[in-house]
Amino acid sequence: MANARMLRIDLALPRPVYEQIVSGLRALLVAGEFVPGEQLPTVRQLATDLGVHHNTVAESYRLLAGEGWLDLRRRRGAVVLDREKPRPITAEKHGFRQRLEELIAKAITDGVPRAALAAHMAALAKKLGKPSKRRGR
Amino acid sequence: MIAHPQMIFGSLMLAVAAFVAWVFWSLPNGSRPGLFFSVTVVPSFRDSAEAARIGSCFRMQVLLLVVIGFGLVLAGAMLDWAALLILGVLWLVAGPLVAVSLAHAKALPHAVAHSTVREASLAPRRSQLPGGWIVQLSPFALLLVTAAYVAAHWKQIPDRFPVHWGVNGVPNGWSTRTTMGVYGPLYFGAGLVAMISLLAYAVTHAARRLPASGAGDGERDHPQRMALVLLAVELFVAAMLSLVALLPLMGSPGVTPIVITAVGIVIGVIFLSRWQSHGISNSAASVHPGDGTPDSCWKLGLFYFNPDDPALLVEKRVGIGYTINFARGAAWVILVLTVVLPLGLAALAIRNRP
Numbered sequence: 001m002a003n004a005r006m007l008r009i010d011l012a013l014p015r016p017v018y019e020q021i022v023s024g025l026r027a028l029l030v031a032g033e034f035v036p037g038e039q040l041p042t043v044r045q046l047a048t049d050l051g052v053h054h055n056t057v058a059e060s061y062r063l064l065a066g067e068g069w070l071d072l073r074r075r076r077g078a079v080v081l082d083r084e085k086p087r088p089i090t091a092e093k094h095g096f097r098q099r100l101e102e103l104i105a106k107a108i109t110d111g112v113p114r115a116a117l118a119a120h121m122a123a124l125a126k127k128l129g130k131p132s133k134r135r136g137r
Numbered sequence: 138m139i140a141h142p143q144m145i146f147g148s149l150m151l152a153v154a155a156f157v158a159w160v161f162w163s164l165p166n167g168s169r170p171g172l173f174f175s176v177t178v179v180p181s182f183r184d185s186a187e188a189a190r191i192g193s194c195f196r197m198q199v200l201l202l203v204v205i206g207f208g209l210v211l212a213g214a215m216l217d218w219a220a221l222l223i224l225g226v227l228w229l230v231a232g233p234l235v236a237v238s239l240a241h242a243k244a245l246p247h248a249v250a251h252s253t254v255r256e257a258s259l260a261p262r263r264s265q266l267p268g269g270w271i272v273q274l275s276p277f278a279l280l281l282v283t284a285a286y287v288a289a290h291w292k293q294i295p296d297r298f299p300v301h302w303g304v305n306g307v308p309n310g311w312s313t314r315t316t317m318g319v320y321g322p323l324y325f326g327a328g329l330v331a332m333i334s335l336l337a338y339a340v341t342h343a344a345r346r347l348p349a350s351g352a353g354d355g356e357r358d359h360p361q362r363m364a365l366v367l368l369a370v371e372l373f374v375a376a377m378l379s380l381v382a383l384l385p386l387m388g389s390p391g392v393t394p395i396v397i398t399a400v401g402i403v404i405g406v407i408f409l410s411r412w413q414s415h416g417i418s419n420s421a422a423s424v425h426p427g428d429g430t431p432d433s434c435w436k437l438g439l440f441y442f443n444p445d446d447p448a449l450l451v452e453k454r455v456g457i458g459y460t461i462n463f464a465r466g467a468a469w470v471i472l473v474l475t476v477v478l479p480l481g482l483a484a485l486a487i488r489n490r491p
């Protein structure tokens with residue numbers, strides 16, 4: 001399972017690094033790769049390992065803490081919170097739907113077959129929607 | 138049959154020179170497949186004719202440099218000419234590094250763009266030093282026990298005793314029964330061990346953990362293994378300097394220092410071989426060329442200077458272990474504390490030798 005808990009960013013992408021970190025971590029958190037109470041690497045450790053500025057990682061952690069995924073405490077670093085029931089924020093839902101539509105439209109424009117896209121999305125939704133393996137232990 | 142002291146010294150120097158030659162001889166194949174003499178290359182480049190040409194030229198240079206260095210050390214010892222001996226040792230260390238820089242320059246035209254992908258393990262970092270504090274304190278304990286033994290036998294120490302012998306086995310350096318004269322080596326040993334401990338702490342707390350890229354890489358923890366090596370070095374230093382501190386009671390060191398050095402070299406060879414083969418097999422699975430650092434930040438292929446990298450210590454591109462990021466202020470503090478200060482103190486001690 002060691003490789004499953006990897007965070008990957010690409011400095012060549014136009015997307016800001018802090019967003020890539022947030023997305024990568026969020027995907028792992030949603031997939032239940034972390035048990036509530038588990039500690040993430042400190043800002044300094046993760047920044048060192050990724051070779052990016054400390055403030056970049058700190059900003060990502062702050063955003064995830066704002067979403068209710070992490071508890072940021074002095075000396076203890078970032079601790080994963082139990083977030084089984086996400087807060088229903090309508091504005092965020094609308095924003096997400098719009099971003100998803102734009103992403104799908106771009107994929108279709110780039111030549112990804114609609115059937116393959118639908119199958120891929122269904123598989124992803126199934127993977128991310130199922131109860132956490134770690135929590136279930 | 139009792140070996141002549143000159144023969145013993147010569148054999149020891151030959152073993153050290155052979156060890157240095159072996160370490161540098163195996164360098165070209167000791168790095169990640171995507172790196173060749175500190176240059177980011179496609180993994181297949183290592184099998185090319187050009188790589189073979191650069192590698193064999195480097196090995197020839199290393200052999201020549203080591204033979205010259207060995208000759209200088211031996212000549213310096215035979216003639217009892219300290220300057221020549223120090224030049225020989227410096228030559229043995231710096232010569233092969235110059236050869237690395239030359240090979241680096243030859244490999245640079247074959248460089249490819251380094252990967253912009255960065256990966257980090259989110260597994261908890263094992264920042265505790267191997268064995269915990271009790272094991273980490275064992276080199277200090279060894280020095281302390283020696284100090285207690287020397288104190289208990291203080292009256293048996295002669296007023297004047299030899300501390301240095303020439304290649305012919307005749308004493309040529311003396312010390313007196315004073316606190317500094319007797320406990321000096323132990324103070325120096327404690328200082329050295331403390332510096333190496335500081336380095337081990339920095340490695341486990343401030344070094345970049347390499348991205349886990351292949352199966353089994355999750356188990357790879359270079360900082361921990363490096364800290365283990367540094368602990369072994371601390372024990373070696375503590376053992377050698379304890380022996381030096383016991384010399385006034387022993388009379389002559391005999392062959393003990395040679396035995397300790399030989400054991401150290403054998404363990405070093407075994408360890409380096411295992412580390413290299415392990416590192417290569419793990420990193421072979423990596424899909425990203427290089428190590429994620431730009432080639433332009435590796436000055437002469439040896440020194441890492443990257444102001445945009447927050448890492449204080451990064452894995453070396455040539456050889457095994459870590460190197461400091463010279464762009465970080467703390468790196469210079471480490472350099473002064475672990476290299477400049479001990480060397481300066483050693484030079485001062487040699488200069489003020491009675």
